[in-house]
Amino acid sequence: MINELQKAQDLMNDGQYMPAVTILQNINGLSPKAENYRLLFMANCWYKLGEYQWATDISDNLLQKDEHNELASQMKYLSCCELKDFDNALEEIVRFLSFNEADIYKVTLEELLTDIKNGFINEQAIVSKIKELALKNNCLK
Template identity: 75%
Template sequence: MTPLQKAKDLMDNGQYMPAITILQNLNGLSPKSENYRLLFMSDCWYRLKEYDWAIDIADKLLQKDEQNELASLIKYLSYCNLKDFDSALAEIIHFLSHNEADLYKVTLEELLTDIKDGFINDQDIISKIEGLALKNNVLK
């Protein structure tokens, strides 16, 4: 079993700190394995409620792989848990401006509902959300 798989098994068993210890000590990985290492580490920090660490590491992964929707989702959820809703919304808009949605489709639907219910009033943000919803076939 590789150290990366060992860390994943620990994560699956809720043992996030031991997984982080393994992940922090891994080096010389292939680019694909390095992306997994960063994703796993970001997920561990998120589950430990260390949202700033989760955001920082997810951001490092997104610099290498801007299409990594899981890393973007970890950033979004971390910002939400920090009650930094402007940054959370900015993360969604940034990701969806450059990529197609899969995991974010439900979030786009919720944002459209928030617009309809009057919770989002900024016309620039509304326009961006509606454009992204149209691009991702979310508008009904």
Template identity: 60%
Template structure:
């Protein structure tokens, strides 16, 4: 990790998202690994200042470069939830977990199972898929 990325991470850790975004937007010539980290920090910072559409766009860019980045997928999912675009949020978690194992998403899957049980998710195809993904990730129904 470059010194500038470490500085940005320190800013983010202390809740200084906007200065971090300014630095991240001006970083160029990074290695592919550092570029992916830059995109992750940028999408996370945008999420935290409630710029959800931009956070989604950056998370999608990162997911194109690294389709198994659960952090990026979760930022996209949570941003969609904040925008009340629940169908898109569910599409994201289902799409991601259809090809990747859950780590961070385990708690989200448990919450979605509760939502199904409580009648908040009524679409049978979606509820069946969430149940299947939960079982595939060793989460009991």
């Protein structure tokens, strides 16, 4: 089963997302950690294939099992952005960073601060929350 995960990852690395999905959909009986990887790989494949709702749903499923999975949270955030569902995208980043430290999200926070500075985000409650999270994660310049 782990060999199947590796095979799927190799296909993903080669940009062959649909064959990777086929393998990932047929893997059963994994340990919880390996199952998290399977779901993360599936979400990534669907994202790369432009199936953003599926990527969102799978990421959400993974986050219900592992609320500290920053990659799954960011996949959900990015998928919501692609769906132009900016409220849910911001809700996800706020949800995740309210009880986790930012690692890969630091770049996203910096981008959101730039969007605030450029006037693209101006709803005061959202601006305040983003600035609070940026300060908490040492992202204020």
